[in-house]
Amino acid sequence: MIRDPKDLQRYDAGERANHWVVGISFILLALSGLAFFHPAFFPLTQLFGGGTWARILHPYIGVLMAFFFVLLFLRFYRLNRMTDADREWLSRAKEMIDGDDHNMPEAGKYNGGQKMMFWWMTICMVLMTVSGIFIWKAQFNVPVDLARFGAVVHAAVGAIMIALIMVHVYAAIWTKGTIRAMWYGTVTRAWAKQHHRAWYRQMTGK
Amino acid sequence: MALQSLDIKQRSATTTPAPQARQTIEIAKLIDVSACIGCKACQVACMEWNDVRDEVGSCVGVYDNPVDLTENSWTVMRYSEVEQNGKLEWLIRKDGCMHCTDPGCLKACPAPGAIIQYANGIVDFHQENCIGCGYCVTGCPFNVPRISKKDSKAYKCTLCSDRVAVNQAPACAKACPTGAIQFGSKEDMKDYAEKRIADLKERGYDKAGLYDPAGVGGTHVMYVLHHADKPDLYSGLPVNPSISPLVALWKGAAKPLATLALAGVALGSLFHYVMKGPNEVSKEMEAEVEKEDAP
Ligand code: HEM
Ligand code: SF4
Ligand code: SF4
Numbered sequence: 001m002i003r004d005p006k007d008l009q010r011y012d013a014g015e016r017a018n019h020w021v022v023g024i025s026f027i028l029l030a031l032s033g034l035a036f037f038h039p040a041f042f043p044l045t046q047l048f049g050g051g052t053w054a055r056i057l058h059p060y061i062g063v064l065m066a067f068f069f070v071l072l073f074l075r076f077y078r079l080n081r082m083t084d085a086d087r088e089w090l091s092r093a094k095e096m097i098d099g100d101d102h103n104m105p106e107a108g109k110y111n112g113g114q115k116m117m118f119w120w121m122t123i124c125m126v127l128m129t130v131s132g133i134f135i136w137k138a139q140f141n142v143p144v145d146l147a148r149f150g151a152v153v154h155a156a157v158g159a160i161m162i163a164l165i166m167v168h169v170y171a172a173i174w175t176k177g178t179i180r181a182m183w184y185g186t187v188t189r190a191w192a193k194q195h196h197r198a199w200y201r202q203m204t205g206k
Numbered sequence: 207m208a209l210q211s212l213d214i215k216q217r218s219a220t221t222t223p224a225p226q227a228r229q230t231i232e233i234a235k236l237i238d239v240s241a242c243i244g245c246k247a248c249q250v251a252c253m254e255w256n257d258v259r260d261e262v263g264s265c266v267g268v269y270d271n272p273v274d275l276t277e278n279s280w281t282v283m284r285y286s287e288v289e290q291n292g293k294l295e296w297l298i299r300k301d302g303c304m305h306c307t308d309p310g311c312l313k314a315c316p317a318p319g320a321i322i323q324y325a326n327g328i329v330d331f332h333q334e335n336c337i338g339c340g341y342c343v344t345g346c347p348f349n350v351p352r353i354s355k356k357d358s359k360a361y362k363c364t365l366c367s368d369r370v371a372v373n374q375a376p377a378c379a380k381a382c383p384t385g386a387i388q389f390g391s392k393e394d395m396k397d398y399a400e401k402r403i404a405d406l407k408e409r410g411y412d413k414a415g416l417y418d419p420a421g422v423g424g425t426h427v428m429y430v431l432h433h434a435d436k437p438d439l440y441s442g443l444p445v446n447p448s449i450s451p452l453v454a455l456w457k458g459a460a461k462p463l464a465t466l467a468l469a470g471v472a473l474g475s476l477f478h479y480v481m482k483g484p485n486e487v488s489k490e491m492e493a494e495v496e497k498e499d500a501p
Contacts, residue, residue, distance in 0.1 A: 006499060022496065028229045032309070035316070036221060036316040036341075037316075037464075037465075037466055038223055038461045039219040039220060039316070039318060039460060040221070040465065042219060042316065042317070045337075050337075051317050051335075051337035052338060052358070054337070055337040055338055055339045056338075057407060071433045078208065082331055096294040097478070097482075098482065099482040099483065099485065101485070113454055122323070122449045135340075135341075137338075137339060137340025137343065138338070138340075138353075138358065139351060144343070144349065145450075147340075148341075148343045148344055148450050148452035148453055149452055149484055151314075151341070151344055151452070151453075151455045151456045152449075152452050152455055154288075154462070155456055155460075155464075156460070156464075158246060159467070159468060162468055163467065163468055163471045166468070166471045166472055166475060167471065167475070170475035170478075170479075172481070174475075174478070174485050175484075176484050176485060177487055188279065188487070188495075189495045189499065190491045190492040190494075190495040190496075191487050192488045193494070194487050194488065194491045195487075206499060
């Protein structure tokens, strides 16, 4: 269902579905996790049917997300290898944030910032999954010092991850014409040429 | 709380002050290890008063039975054979919750009101508010709370808060045939302990002393030990217990700060949008691409 035949395909249906499964799981994990994080957020447990249900569900949603993140990782890691152009992009990221992208180096399918986000998310996912298992009392019984360590790591990395995801989502909202890539997979040619010129050329041969 | 004897001093996952106009005295249970004969009357009384029955296990070759605290055994006797001054000594310790003044379990618990500390010093688990996460186990420096396999709730010694509320001594103290378990105000218990310690010192235990560890702000279950310099002789009683630095870090100031930081990121994004505007595809770019694509 491409709206304009000239639009460029950025994600196929499988990639989009995979991303949504991870995204929805993440939101549920963040909401239930924050509930245990600080008393100010405890009322969030009501979204899950109460404290006990939130406690039961959270780690299973975590396992689901971890599984689908591995699939997402396998789909995208090749496209997220850092290049010198990406490093150059990152060193000039301030201009981008200031809203002036005229002098930014050309980006491929992903720019340096997106690639950094990808690797940060990957590291966070690993840390969250391992530390989550350490504090999963209902299923595992690890030595208490490991559980204490796991609790610190899970809480700290959880907060970092929520911040990263807020930036990730905001970047998609800020850059108009991006969200549709996750709805139906395509972007306009002008969007591609402006934001990911190297990818645009690769896709169109222009 | 209607019952003054159960005024609340601290409540888990609660950031506002507890009512504190009324002042109650602190109580304590004193376990005189040197007077304990290991008969387990206290264990039985605990089961009976609290209506908990553990599964009947099997003998593991020593007197320890059950071998560990469980959700149904809130106190167990621990027996250790040690050599001190060239003599065999059979040290018997009644293990269970210490009712810490600074309770790690309460600090760690994320569920409001699942763990309560009364003004009299008793730390009590309120299972109806417990979500079964096991954080209390992570927080406790004495390895006391147990999560039930049946209902996933946390259980431990209540210091018979229900009995104490109506001016009764805990069931274990009532049942002890040798007077090794004393109960009263914390001050009185310390005075009583002093006499016991003086007596022990006279009898050659010159390291006898009171176990009321300062690392957790003192406890409301205290021991008279013949070897107070070596608490670990008594089946691993911690020498200098305190809330683990990892738990303090996990539950400390970092969390409110992290919460502020998250709010900062969210608001920062909003204001970035409001002040810099969206990152749109420029009209020039649209025209340029349109021209390129024209047949
Ligand atoms: C990937 C697999 C994950 C597993 C296995 C897992 C497991 C757990 C477990 C067992 C708990 C303790 C509460 C309970 O028993 O339910 C917990 C708490 C928590 N989780 Fe996760 N989790 C995972 C992913 C995540 C993610 C992605 C987030 C992110 C936003 C998150 C945020 C939190 C937070 C903030 C807490 C509270 C930490 C605290 O008490 O300070 N978790 N998690
Ligand atoms: S001994 Fe453990 S369970 Fe008992 S009050 Fe202290 S921290 Fe809590
Ligand atoms: S398991 Fe322990 S820490 Fe968790 S809610 Fe129950 S009492 Fe609180």
